[in-house]
Amino acid sequence: MLELLASDRRDASKEALVFVQQFDRDTIADLVRAGLATTQRVILKAGDKVVEVVRITITKAGQQAIEG
Numbered sequence: 001m002l003e004l005l006a007s008d009r010r011d012a013s014k015e016a017l018v019f020v021q022q023f024d025r026d027t028i029a030d031l032v033r034a035g036l037a038t039t040q041r042v043i044l045k046a047g048d049k050v051v052e053v054v055r056i057t058i059t060k061a062g063q064q065a066i067e068g
Contacts, residue, residue, distance in 0.1 A: 001023060001027070001028075001031065002031070002036060002037070002058055002062050002063075002065060002066050003066060005037060005056060005057065005058035005062065006058050006062070006063055006066055028056060031056075031062070034061075035059055035061045035062075036058065036059055036061055036062035036065055037056055037057060037058055037059060037062055038056070038057050038059055039054050039055065039056055039057075040054070040055045040057070041053075041054055041055075042054070042055050
């Protein structure tokens with residue numbers, strides 16, 4: 001999951017949406033608690049509907065973990 005978060009946002013957006021659905025909240029929470037990722041709640045308007053999404057971003061520590 002960290003590799004996906006580290007990839008180019010424009011290329012990863014659609015893939016990430018599908019991919020992240022395979023992870024449970026505990027996995028994402030573990031990455032956040034470990035300082036490897038952050039989350040941010042975002043309110044978006046989709047047509048006439050308002051949708052709340054959570055944006056997951058890799059941190060510098062997460063990037064370093066990938067690089068070894």
